[in-house]
Amino acid sequence: MPRLSVWMLRGALAALLAGSLPGGWLLSLEPGLDRLSPGFREAHIVLMLFGWLAPFVLGVAYWMLPRYPTAPERGQPALGWMVYGMYQTGLLLAVAGALAASPGLASRGQLLLAAAGLSFLMLLWNRVRPFGAR
Amino acid sequence: VKSGFLALGLALLYEALLARPGTLWPTLPDAALHLGAIHLLTVGWLLQLISGVAYWMFPRHPTRPPRGDERLGWTALGLLNSGLLLRLIGEPWRLGAGGPAWPLALSALLQLAAVALLIALLWPRIRELRP
Numbered sequence: 214m215p216r217l218s219v220w221m222l223r224g225a226l227a228a229l230l231a232g233s234l235p236g237g238w239l240l241s242l243e244p245g246l247d248r249l250s251p252g253f254r255e256a257h258i259v260l261m262l263f264g265w266l267a268p269f270v271l272g273v274a275y276w277m278l279p280r281y282p283t284a285p286e287r288g289q290p291a292l293g294w295m296v297y298g299m300y301q302t303g304l305l306l307a308v309a310g311a312l313a314a315s316p317g318l319a320s321r322g323q324l325l326l327a328a329a330g331l332s333f334l335m336l337l338w339n340r341v342r343p344f345g346a347r
Numbered sequence: 348v349k350s351g352f353l354a355l356g357l358a359l360l361y362e363a364l365l366a367r368p369g370t371l372w373p374t375l376p377d378a379a380l381h382l383g384a385i386h387l388l389t390v391g392w393l394l395q396l397i398s399g400v401a402y403w404m405f406p407r408h409p410t411r412p413p414r415g416d417e418r419l420g421w422t423a424l425g426l427l428n429s430g431l432l433l434r435l436i437g438e439p440w441r442l443g444a445g446g447p448a449w450p451l452a453l454s455a456l457l458q459l460a461a462v463a464l465l466i467a468l469l470w471p472r473i474r475e476l477r478p
Contacts, residue, residue: 214405214406214473214474214475214476215475216475218473219473219474219475222473223470223473226466226469226470226473229394229462229466230462230463230466233458233459233462234459236455236458237455237456237458237459238455240434240438240451240452240454240455241448241451241452241455242448261389266389266393266397269397270397273401
């Protein structure tokens, strides 16, 4: 497993735990309501979808999709790290914006998340190909 | 993975229930059905499918047992599904008929414990492989 996938998958598991905590809180205290802690609900959703689910799937894809026949086998690693750094920064901003009830901060985080997510998909795109194709 | 498929099937049933005629089970709260369907999809289906495949395919330990302590996995499976089931019962009860809060608090604890066990099981298997 490449080092970038290790970081992505472990980061995703950390986000799964972090996102489960506000989820458990909401379920225990106010199921179906968001009166007491609307920021918790937003942070829970962001952490579960963009902190846990997406990076876990993308990290496994980066590891397992067909590799290029020549080095670098998984595309430029530096590009992958840069995009992952952008993604995590966007995630932190989006969660902080949700918890601080700051729509400006949250939307900047979401924009960064979207840009980084799309860039990561572009990094993977050419590795999705039929068997035998070069 | 099979539990995940069952949860997906149940989520589809919940979605169908949301489209029921107004006269059918009018006391069943739509908010609880909606939340139940979302969590059946995300926790019941996606989390279980992903962690089930990860448990199968992630790099194995060089020593025995190759996939880690299997009992941890079974316990996590039991806790997660008990927690989810408790939510599916407790949430409509609480929202529709003012039922008690404790089943939901217990459900949250069971699911949190399951997530912690899953992480403990998978974390050491996420590592660099040297050719």
